[in-house]
Amino acid sequence: xxxxxxxxxxxxxxxxxxxxxxxxxxxxxxxxxxxxxxxxxxxxxxxxxxxxxxxxxxxxxxxxxxxxxxxxxxxxxxxxxxxxxxxxxxxxxxxxxxxxxxxxxxxxxxxxxxxxxxxxxxxxxxxxxxxxxxxxxxxxxxxxxxxxxxxxxxxxxxxxxxxxxxxxxxxxxxxxxxxxxxxxxxxxxxxxxxxxxxxxxxxxxxxxxxx
Numbered sequence: 001x002x003x004x005x006x007x008x009x010x011x012x013x014x015x016x017x018x019x020x021x022x023x024x025x026x027x028x029x030x031x032x033x034x035x036x037x038x039x040x041x042x043x044x045x046x047x048x049x050x051x052x053x054x055x056x057x058x059x060x061x062x063x064x065x066x067x068x069x070x071x072x073x074x075x076x077x078x079x080x081x082x083x084x085x086x087x088x089x090x091x092x093x094x095x096x097x098x099x100x101x102x103x104x105x106x107x108x109x110x111x112x113x114x115x116x117x118x119x120x121x122x123x124x125x126x127x128x129x130x131x132x133x134x135x136x137x138x139x140x141x142x143x144x145x146x147x148x149x150x151x152x153x154x155x156x157x158x159x160x161x162x163x164x165x166x167x168x169x170x171x172x173x174x175x176x177x178x179x180x181x182x183x184x185x186x187x188x189x190x191x192x193x194x195x196x197x198x199x200x201x202x203x204x205x206x207x208x209x210x211x
Contacts, residue, residue: 031088032110033164038198048170055158086149096124110164114150
């Protein structure tokens with residue numbers, strides 16, 4: 001289940017939004033850190049999703065998690081799982097197209113692309129602008145607001161320091177160590193830069209492919 005770019009014409013608002021991006025032509029400083037995953041190492045326990053929604057929303061709810069694990073019961077390993085985390089895009093369309101400025105690059109948090117809930121108007125432009133499937137911003141139907149991964153910089157229900165220089169709840173709870181924080185901008189072609197090999201020689205003991 002490889003990461004897929006959103007098809008052209010799939011969303012009218014996304015198509016028109018990209019053409020009228022108010023930040024078009026603007027260059028953005030790279031994020032200080034990025035989440036990468038290893039879908040071959042993931043066992044689909046969804047601990048990361050529960051942790052994410054718990055530290056951000058105060059409740060364990062898969063739908064409110066900013067990292068998503070999709071499972072296909074009819075597919076064979078390793079195509080049966082897909083982890084979808086925000087890519088902290090070098091040119092973030094969610095930021096470019098946000099009409100209220102809620103989706104922004106926060107300098108004091110290591111230039112992480114994040115959403116200011118107080119400024120979010122619930123227009124869902126960021127969801128439609130995201131070029132990937134599933135879209136990385138998620139929708140909170142109770143609050144009527146969008147949210148996205150901030151590397152736990154604004155995890156209000158967690159006592160730990162988050163952000164690029166702190167901890168991330170998904171990494172802390174993953175029993176397979178299938179999620180990692182890196183500093184260099186991943187390759188942007190397809191998903192190869194974000195779905196990487198995090199396995200070591202011990203993976204062979206549980207019959208995981210080392211390649």
